[in-house]
Amino acid sequence: MSDFKLYFGIGIDHILNPEALDHILFVAALCLRYLAKDWRKVVVLVTAFTIGHSVTLALSALGLVHIATRWIEFLIPLTIVATALNNLVQRQDRVEHPSRLPIIYFFALFFGLIHGLAFASTLVSLVGKDELVLPLLAFNLGIEAAQLVVVAAILVISFIFVQLVRIRRIWWVRGASALVLLASLKMAFDRWP
Numbered sequence: 001m002s003d004f005k006l007y008f009g010i011g012i013d014h015i016l017n018p019e020a021l022d023h024i025l026f027v028a029a030l031c032l033r034y035l036a037k038d039w040r041k042v043v044v045l046v047t048a049f050t051i052g053h054s055v056t057l058a059l060s061a062l063g064l065v066h067i068a069t070r071w072i073e074f075l076i077p078l079t080i081v082a083t084a085l086n087n088l089v090q091r092q093d094r095v096e097h098p099s100r101l102p103i104i105y106f107f108a109l110f111f112g113l114i115h116g117l118a119f120a121s122t123l124v125s126l127v128g129k130d131e132l133v134l135p136l137l138a139f140n141l142g143i144e145a146a147q148l149v150v151v152a153a154i155l156v157i158s159f160i161f162v163q164l165v166r167i168r169r170i171w172w173v174r175g176a177s178a179l180v181l182l183a184s185l186k187m188a189f190d191r192w193p
Contacts, residue, residue, distance in 0.1 A: 007135040010126065011142020014119065016149065022076045022187060023115065027147050029083040029180045030108055031154040033090065033173050035162060042151060048105050049147075052112020053119060054140055060120030061132050070193040072117045077191060079111035080184035087177035092170040119143060 015023050030049065034042050059065040086104060119139070127135045161167045167175075 003134060004138045007123075007127075007138035008142040008145070010123075011139040011144075012146040013142075014139075015143055015146030021183070022080065023147075024150055025180050025184055025187075026076070026080045026083065026111065026115065027150045028154050029080055029087060029177060029184075030104060031151050032087055032158065032176050032180075033104070034155065034158070035169075036155045036159055039155070042155070045105055045108050046144075046147060046151060048108040049112040049115075050144055052109045053116030053143075054112075056113045056116030057119045057123070057140060058136060060117050061124050061136055065117070067117055068193075069118075069121050070191075072114065072121070074188060074191045074193050075114050076118060077184040077188035079107075079114055081181060081188060083107050083111065084177045084181035084184060087173050088181065090170075090173065 014020060027046075027049075030045055031042055034045075056065060060067075083104070086107065123132075123135060123139050158172065161172045162169050
């Protein structure tokens with residue numbers, strides 16, 4: 001059980017430490033258009049991301065998929081750029097009343113595949129390739145727990161700005177997305193392979 005706690009904690013730390021700003025920005029960009037009342041949609045969104053990164057996390061950790069780390073680290077900010085740009089071009093009615101299956105769900109799934117490759121390099125560097133099942137499960141669950149903390153924080157911040165301060169929802173989504181876009185463009189530039 002102590003191994004499970006160890007890798008669970010490493011998964012949490014992988015998301016919530018200051019060096020994980022890229023993952024925090026991505027989850028933020030995914031969730032900016034939602035409010036607390038949209039929690040079911042957010043659950044589907046985060047589940048799509050989880051499915052994507054779980055697949056490549058497992059495949060990469062088992063040595064079945066390998067892409068150079070420098071390219072993965074470069075592609076991650078590009079996933080944030082694409083997600084933030086998608087938020088910026090949304091019409092007001094789409095932000096206030098998201099469709100049943102918006103394209104952002106597919107972004108979450110597909111971009112989750114890219115993020116999972118980065119998670120795998122961290123896990124394999126710690127564990128090696130022997131007896132990966134328990135560390136893989138614990139690490140992944142730690143990542144999910146940390147992502148839920150980020151999602152909750154974004155929903156609280158959105159509540160404050162949209163419902164308490166009364167900033168129009170479209171302005172909130174576009175303003176926050178513009179900040180995420182600028183940060184991710186700088187990150188992509190810094191990580192150019």
